[in-house]
Amino acid sequence: MLKNIKISRQIAAGFALILILLVLLAGFTEHQITRANAAHGQTAVAEREAQLAVEIAKGVSDADRTILRFLGAPDDTKAAAIVTAMNHVRGLADRAQSEGIAQGQTLVALKDRHIEEAQAFSQAYLARDVQMRRIVELSTLAREGMDNLQTELQAAGDVQRALLVANANKTLLRMRLRLVAALPTAGSDAFAEASDLYSNLQDQLSRAGLPLADPRIRAGLNDVNAITQDLWSEAVAVDRGMGDLQNGLLTVRATADEVLAVTSEIQDAAETTAASSAQAAKKISSMTVLSVFVGVGLTVLMGGAIAIVLSRSLSRGLTRTLDQTNRLADGDLSFDITGDEGRNELAALARSLNVFRQNAIERRDLEAETRRLEAEEMARREVQARQQARVVDDIGAGLSRLATGDLTQEIASPAHDPFPADYEALRKAYNEVVSGLSRTVVSISQVADQVRSGADEITSAAQDLASRAETQAAALEQSAAALTEMNASVRSTAERAGHAETSGRQNREITEASSIVVRDAVEAMGGIKQYSDQITRIIDVIEDIGFQTNLLALNAGVEAARAGEAGRGFAVVASEVRSLAQRASESARDIKTLISESAAQVQLGSDLVGGMGKSLDTIQRQAQDVSAQISGIAVAASDQAVGLAEINSGINQLDTVTQQNAAVAEESNAAAVALQQRADEMTREVSRFRVNAVSAPTSVRPSSRPASPARSNLRLLGGRSGEITEF
Known part of the structure; x- marks a missing residue:
């Protein structure tokens, strides 16, 4: 098969195969690098989502701490601080939704509900604080009124009623202390004790007012009685509202737990994605390195195989041609010229040797004619040798100048000494x-x-x-x-x-x-x-x-x-x-x-x-x-x-x-x-x-x-x- 292909084409085909393999290897490597970059991009996105989840969790914790500070000393500033802290988390939820996180819409809905619940709770708690201050004011007014009644009764000589008012004042003080202990929680035992004390207080005030002739003292006693009734009404309202406040606080905290649960889901999903992307990138990198090594090895093996095949083919042909040439040079005409089949340079050279052999045989048969033909052949060979020598010299000199970068001269073919026609191309x-x-x-x-x-x-x-x-x-x-x-x-x-x-x-x-x-x-x-x-x-x-x-x-x-x-x-x-x-x-x-x-x-x-x-x-x-x-x-x-x-x-x-x-x-x-x-x-x-x-x-x-x-x-x-x- 190689006999019908020129040597230059054989060499070009070998190098073409190597180049094709290298191009395929480079394309595969580029594809793997693209995949690895995509995996790294997924890892970066997952890390950003995890960081955003951490920020949201921190914002929820900050909002909880703001609520605790509000419960310790409630006022409008701390209530506004609660809303501000939750709005910050709401902004992070919007960011999660805009970045395409699956739970982003759920977070936004939860934070909207969380903000509404927190606002309702803070307003209710502020109203409860106002009621507590009202209770303290009413108790102070009632005690001051009782002190004045006691003084007036003593001045009037009504010792029995003065003692009843003094005892009622003590009962009011005890009731106030029990209310302070009872109202932070709904339905406590302390509130029941305060209710009993209130009943005792009303009984003592009733006994102090029957019968009472002095209209001024009676009016003062009625005022004290009205104040204590208002005080107890406020206390009952606060006690009834404490259950709703506690439920509201529990609702706010439950919603915060839901937000933290969704945040945990985001963080877990992001960490899982980051780990899988990193593992995929590592796998792709390892496969790429292995593929590059295998491709380079195959290229080296193919190049070696091509070199071995070409070198053996050329070596056998040249050795055979050299042996036949030497035998012809020694005058041995008893063998047949082989290797002249095919269209490559070695076959052409073998056919030329066969011509030499035929000429030698004819010379042996026709000695005289052979001498003449030999002389002509020698002359023709000399001319051909001179032409080949000129071609080699001119091409060699031109290549030498080209190697040194000299482009000032070309190979000339003057009319008086034309370049050999066989080598004109x-x-x-x-x-x-x-x-x-x-x-x-x-x-x-x-x-x-x-x-x-x-x-x-x-x-x-x-x-x-x-x-x-x-x-x-x-x-x-x-x-x-x-x-x-x-x-x-x-x-x-x-x-x-x-x-x-x-x-x-x-x-x-x-x-x-x-x-x-x-x-x-x-x-x-x-x-x-x-x-x-x-x-x-x-x-x-x-x-x-x-x-x-x-x-x-x-x-x-x-x-x-x-x-x-x-x-x-x-x-x-x-x-x-x-x-x-x-x-x-x-x-x-x-x-x-x-x-x-x-x-x-x-x-x-x-x-x-x-x-x-x-x-x-x-x-x-x-x-x-x-x-x-x-x-x-x-x-x-x-x-x-x-x-x-x-x-x-x-x-x-x-x-x-x-x-x-x-x-x-x-x-x-x-x-x-x-x-x-x-x-x-x-x-x-x-x-x-x-x-x-x-x-x-x-x-x-x-x-x-x-x-x-x-x-x-x-x-x-x-x-x-x-x-x-x-x-």
């Missing part, structure tokens, strides 16, 4: 190759023209930049003139500032003295406060003594009324009353003494305040002096403002020019980069070849005017205190 093919390479060099020359065009652009931009730099220098000269005018104003400002500093020092000294005076006054007032506290404690003792004395007097009256003549046995009670009266008298004397001392302290404080007033007058006069100095500073500041206005104008002009220069610098930089790239390309292409002058068109690079140097070390006034900024 080879000469034309070589000349076409040289011509194609010459066209490539011409293309590189065009690239050189583009490089020069880029250089022209850079030159133009540099000239424009130099012109603007000159304009900038002129603006700087004007700014320097303005700086000169400002120096005098700055010196004047500094002098006046020195005067202001002196006045400030004096004010500081006077202020320190005033501080001492004020400190003494504060100490005196502290003494007054201390004595006032003692007075308060003594007054408390007196009030306690008065209360106890009243109770003892009432008890003594009751016992005396019951005992009749035996009332003398209550002498002990009378003695205790005298003892209490004596303590009250001693406390009154102490109060008088403390009040006198407080008056002395007040007088001392008044004297100190007077001294402080004098110091403040002195401070005021010094402040007027400081004001005058500051006015002078203001005038100098006005002068400085004029100079700063002129400098500002120059700075604005410099800023505009500087921006333009920056834009031109960017253009120059872009052109320079393009110039560098094209220069590198031109260098790489041209350095390998030499072409004829006709193939490489010349171009004259226009000369560019060098940019005028811009002035350096430009300075402008900037900031305060005469600071100089260098550009």
